[in-house]
Structure formats: C-alpha cells, structure tokens
Amino acid sequence: MAYVTGVLLIALTLGCIAKYLLDIGGATAFVTVVGIAHGWLFVIYLIFAFDLGSKAKIPVGRLLWVLLAGTIPTAAFFVERRLTRELAPLVQGSAEPVGA
DSSP states (O other): OHHHHHHHHHHHHHHHIIIIISOOTTHHHHHHHHHHHHHHHHHHHHHHHHHHHHHHTOOHHHHHHHHHGGGSTTHHHHHHHHHHHHHHHHHTTOSOOTTO
16 A cells, blocks of 8 residues: 555656646646545555554554655655565564564
8 A cells, every 4th residue: 555655646746746836737637536545545545554554563653654655755765665575474473573
C-alpha cells in the first residue's frame, strides 16, 4: 500500500502542477480521478500501517512517521523500505518486536 499511495501522490502532485501552474485544461479530470483514488487508498494505507504498527509494537513516534509518509511525495517509498528491513527478522520469527 505504501508504493500505491506513493505513486498516486506523485501523480496527483504532477497533475496539480499541470492544472494550476501550467494551466493545462485536460488535467482537471486527471486530478479529480487520481485525487479520489489517492484519498480512498490513503485511508486503507492508514488502516494497514496502524495494524502493522500495533502488531509489531512499533513505538508511537515511528508509527506516526509511517502514517504521515503517505502525505509527503516519495517519503512512503523510503519509510516502507526501511520498515521492511527492520521487520524482516520479526516476520521470520527470529527477533523481538521493534519497540523492545
């Protein structure tokens, strides 16, 4: 979900630039469709990220960063990759929770 949210946010950002700064008329429909899709998928991203954070016992500060990463273009890619590396041993059952 982090990758989907990140890609849609980048597309939405580029669409807004095309619509408002470059005044491209066809960008209005694109921004509308991508904006709605990003909004709904961001809510799903928040649910999944919160669920993962509570199951992995991620500290609150780090969990907030994960939740906010979907609002900053490209941040979701870096946060997801780092969290995946940290949680890989936990998924394999050979480590303690991240917050421990």
